[in-house]
Amino acid sequence: MIQIVYFARVREAIGVDGEQVEVEAGSSIATLIDRLAQESDRHSAAFQDRSKLRFAVDQKMVGADTLLDNAKELAIFPPVTGG
Amino acid sequence: MIDVRIQAERFDSAALLAALEADGVGAIASFTGLVRSDVGVTAIELEHYPAMTQASLQALATEAQSRWNLPGAIIVHRVGKMMVGEPIVFVAAASPHRAEALAACAFLIDRLKTDAPFWKKEYRGESAAWVEAKASDNARAANWD
Numbered sequence: 001m002i003q004i005v006y007f008a009r010v011r012e013a014i015g016v017d018g019e020q021v022e023v024e025a026g027s028s029i030a031t032l033i034d035r036l037a038q039e040s041d042r043h044s045a046a047f048q049d050r051s052k053l054r055f056a057v058d059q060k061m062v063g064a065d066t067l068l069d070n071a072k073e074l075a076i077f078p079p080v081t082g083g
Numbered sequence: 084m085i086d087v088r089i090q091a092e093r094f095d096s097a098a099l100l101a102a103l104e105a106d107g108v109g110a111i112a113s114f115t116g117l118v119r120s121d122v123g124v125t126a127i128e129l130e131h132y133p134a135m136t137q138a139s140l141q142a143l144a145t146e147a148q149s150r151w152n153l154p155g156a157i158i159v160h161r162v163g164k165m166m167v168g169e170p171i172v173f174v175a176a177a178s179p180h181r182a183e184a185l186a187a188c189a190f191l192i193d194r195l196k197t198d199a200p201f202w203k204k205e206y207r208g209e210s211a212a213w214v215e216a217k218a219s220d221n222a223r224a225a226n227w228d
Contacts, residue, residue, distance in 0.1 A: 059134050059138060075132055075200075078213065079215075081203040081213075081215070081216050082203065083116055083195050
């Protein structure tokens with residue numbers, strides 16, 4: 001199991017702050033996103049433009065090809081706009 | 084001295100600067116970002132990733148100290164709702180000489196824009212819209228790679 005947390009536009013599109021999901025061994029962030037997008041319309045809408053998604057695994061920014069083995073928390077969010 | 088804060092309350096930039104002056108450095112450069120009165124904007128709201136924000140700002144300050152002679156650095160970023168004209172972010176760099184203070188200050192705010200997990204929503208009266216990331220911000224941050 002992995003804890004997913006969502007922020008900003010992604011959080012609003014999915015409608016929850018986060019959720020726990022099963023992750024198959026060897027899954028990358030990209031493969032998990034593909035699976036979630038097939039499971040619900042909300043996820044599909046939130047993940048529609050993959051170029052606008054950014055990720056952090058255990059609070060470190062990473063790319064979509066990162067494997068989720070041993071990851072505790074995956075954050076999915078739009079490009080940051082602070083400052 | 085590195086001082087990193089994430090807070091909802093307004094900050095007092097004069098008091099923050101005074102803390103750096105006490106270190107006996109030769110130069111301090113600072114940047115304050117305010118809520119801009121873009122067409123129709125009445126307020127903004129800042130969301131962040133609490134488990135990650137403090138560490139990401141701390142990492143930026145530490146990287147700045149590895150690049151420049153920087154006895155003091157301050158980063159304060161507010162979260163929550165703010166009205167037009169209110170301060171959002173404060174960055175200051177204290178160094179023996181101005182060139183290093185100015186460069187470190189620019190580095191801190193440029194990289195904060197692309198590396199720290201904050202998201203800005205603009206309110207125009209009752210309607211709200213997430214701010215899109217700017218390619219120009221990525222280009223400025225990439226100058227420090």
